[in-house]
Structure formats: C-alpha cells, structure tokens
Amino acid sequence: MKILVLLKQVPDSDEVKLNPETGTMIREGVGTVINPLDLHALETALRIKEIGDHSVAVVSMGPPVAEEAVREAIAMGADRAVLLTDRKFAGADTWATSMALARFAEKEGPFDLILAGEKATDGETGQVGPETGAMLGIPVATYVSRIVELDESGITVEREVEEGKEIWKLPLPSLVSVTKDVNEPRLPTLNGKKLARNASIERIGNDFLELDPSEIGLKGSPTRVVRIGTPKLSRKVEMYEGNSIRDGIDEIKKRLAPYLEVNHE
C-alpha cells in the first residue's frame, strides 16, 4: 500500500513577519519545523507501515529552507520526502496549495491513502486536506480520532464530532485528516537521524507538475489579504484594587444574581 502524508512547515517561533504588500507570511529566514499536528498524521502512517508491506512518502510545499523540516520526517521513518518548491508557487493560498499537492499525488500516485493533520498551527484553516481530497475526487474523513481498521477493502475510522462519535468505512483511495487524539508521535531515533542526514530530499517544481500559471502561487490564489490590523480593544475596564476589592466582589455578585441556583440547598 502506498501512503502519502501531507506536511506543512510552520515557523518554529512566534516571531512571524508579514509582507506588507501581499499580506502573506515571510517564510524566508525563519526556522521551520513540521506543523505539530501533522506529526500525528505521519505517526499514523508509520504505524500502518509497521504492520505490513507499505511505503510512506511525505510531501510539503514551501521555500527551499523547508527542506530541513521535511528531513525530520525521514528521521522519524518515512521512506521518501518531497518538497514542492518553486518561485512560482510563492504566495499560494489554500486553493493553490491544494492544487499543487493534488497534482503531485496524481502524477506520483496512485496513493491508496492520503493522511493530513487537522490544521496548521500558523494559518489554522484546516482547509488543505479536504480541498486536496475534493480535487482528487476521493472520499474524505476529517477529525479522525482513531483508526479502527485498515485492509484492502478500505479504512475504518472514528470521527469525533459535536454530538458524538461516528464510525465510517471509507474505500481506498481516501483522504483522512487526524486530530491529535489519534496517537502520540514518536521521536526520531539516532539511527533515523543518521539516515536523514544523508537522505536526499527531492525537490519538485512546476516543470514537473505542469500546472497552468493561473493555478499556482499568488496568481492561482482566489483570496487576497487586503488589510492587516491588531485586534481592537473595545472595552473600558473599571479596576478594583486593594481596599476596593470588596466593591469589585459586590459588583460581580450583582451581575451573577440572576443566575443563582436558589434551590441548591
């Protein structure tokens, strides 16, 4: 079985700068790590690999510097690591990113199972998984908290939703995005690290993907960031301190009065 894991690299610090013209993140010059939530997707793939004749490839889209994050996946046990990198990909929103990932999966596939994390810790949209699945025309299950079963006939998963838990059986190929409840990601072994150091990370550009210029990068992105601002402070706070604390407590009490459980004795 061929498994593909979608990885995003995220800045390893909170000090992210934005390009004031395009409103997109400046990723150059910032250290990157694998999005922590994607590690659960990778771990899911590695556990499947352990129980059968399966191969695990990871793919990420980003600037050349993202290579180090992708290398980490080899250290953890992935067989193949691919970085989609091309100047023409820069400024991609979730649609254009998904397009590149979907095209890669088509060209290098077919993959039987595609795994993704719930969302990235920087953008927090959680859109690339389902968008990629829709572009590939395959079933998608999101918010998966448990892999129940996997065999040739399909994958059975548990989804955690607002009103409870669902068990779904999906045929293969399918795309599954997992939450952090699905497993505890492993740490790279010493051996894995050694392997990763010498591993070659494949770099793939649009020469290979052959996407139309209108489908990639900023040009292929339907959304535009038009304005950036800081969250506004909309309240005027009344402060209670020292001797006035008592008054503050009385004020809270007054506010809570309508909610008191009068019959609680």
Place this chain on the structure above:
Amino acid sequence: MSDLLVIAERRGNEVHSSTLELLGKARELSMKRPLTVSVVLLSDKRVQEDAADALFSGGADRIIQAVDKSFGRFNFEPYTKSLAAIVREFAPEIVLAPATTSGRTYMPGLAALLKTGLTADCTGLDIEEGTGNLLQTRPAIGGNIMATIKTPNHRPQMATVRPKTFSPLKEEYESKGELVNFGVTHDLIQTGAKLIEFHPIGEGQKSVQDAEVIIAGGMGLRKVENMEPVYRLSKMINGTVGASRKIVDSKWIGHEAQVGLSGHTVKPKIYIAAGISGAVQHIAGMQTAEFIVAINRDRNAAIFNFADIGLVGDAVEILNELAESIESEVKR
C-alpha cells in the same frame, strides 16, 4: 438581485442556532448591498413547517431543500457535490457556513470544486464600499493580528464562521417565504464512504459553547487543587467551567473546556477569567462575551484590556470570598 446562501447546520432534525446567527449577519449585509438570502438545507427528511417558519422569520427569503437518505449525517462526497450543484444553479455572490466539524470539511471541498476562495473562522464580515466585495476578517498567526481577506475575482465568496460569533435577528423578519426543492440526481450522491455507527454523547455538563455564564481558570490559580473554588462557584450559579490552553495542556481539565483559538469560541452573558493573563489566542475565543470580569494578580496583565471590570488580586482568594459571600446571602 444577487444571492447569498447560508448552509444550514442540523443536529438531528433540529436546525442549529448557528444557522440563525448566520442569517442575522446575512440580513445585516443585505442592508449594504441588496441580497436575496437563501438557506440551504440538506437532510434525509423534509423540513417541518415550524422549522421552516423559524428560518423565514430568522431572515431567510428562501429555503432551498435537498432531501436524500445519504444526507442523514454529514458525508463528504454527497454534501460537496450536491452543494456544488446548488451553487451552480443559484449562482450566489456569497456562501456562508458555520465553522463546525462538518462546515469546516464540506466548505473546503466546495471551494476546491468551484475554484474559489474560502476564509475560515471569520470573526467579522462586511461589504466593501464601491466594489460590493465581501470583506472577511479573521485572526491570523495565533491571533496576534487580524487579517481582512477578500476574493476579488472568483465567485462565490465563501466564509465559515464559528458558532456564537454573530447574533440572530432580534426582530422577526418578514419573509416572502419561498420553499424550493432541489432535485438530487444520482451522480451527486455517489460515494463509497459509509457510516457504520453513531454514538451520541450523553447530556453532561452544558458545553462551554452554549453556556450563559463561564468561569474560566488559568495558570494564575497555581495548582490543580485550586480549581475547586472555580467548580464551587460555577455550581452555585449554574455556570460552566472554562479553561486557558495552559491548564488544559497541564491536564487540569479536558480539552472540551478550552476557550480560545485552538479551543472554543464562546459568547456567554458573563465571562469570568480567573488567573488568566490574556494571551491573544485566549482573547480571540472570549472577546464576544457580553460582560467580562478579569481577576489577576498582575495589574498589567493583558486580560484587563479586554475586561469590563478588573480585580487585581489573588484569583483563588477572590473566588473563595465571592463564593462565601454568595453562600451567606442565600442562606439568609
């Protein structure tokens, strides 16, 4: 007149409150540019008359219902394909859906099929003067900034909004009340995915998202034992306990209680932040509360900038004092 579609959220046969919140916002947008507001309802049963009336008086000009047994619970392929067909037929300018586990799944699928833009978890929606474009504002980069996004050249413009972000209409809308049936063809509902089982969660503590009063604890409580006054007070006032990310990560309480960007967005009448410093991620999840009380030892804590009243002092002592004071009054 151009169309705005709100995709309805169902809980079983009930229409979820987030649908009415989106309708409220849709009506507000329709004052800035004329829009016909439609609710799209995918279900395995036909809409009941009272539910339809609630949608009409909640702001819908039209209900577009599609009925098929594959719509019983959310299923990716039937939903995305059928919604895409509905969007192609009605050619709306704007499509809104709640940012629930299903909305956050079918909306990206739909955007992919329609080749258009989608903005997740919007906290603000507006119409740009002149162009009539939808301005979609959302917290970005851990909530440190607010980004306003638009989809200038692709249609429809799509956005998801977390439940409790906007308010339903206060007054009943006088609707033309048009009910349209969308015929679902076989190709739209084909999928190999099959629901095997569904286990509903039992009725436990009110979920933090639906709570009217939330008492939320943070690291300022110092240790897990000090959650006790939080629980005590919450019980007295029929409230719900909330939490900062840090105490959830420290396993003082489960993730279901977490308020903030990576937890729940809440909109209670009263929010008490006890020992929470006010990281932007937390603020993003609770600033929509009607009245905010902040209790913190550090008078420069960021949380005070977002509160209506602030008490500078030890959160554990103040909560205990508050609980005792309420108790003695009730006994009297």
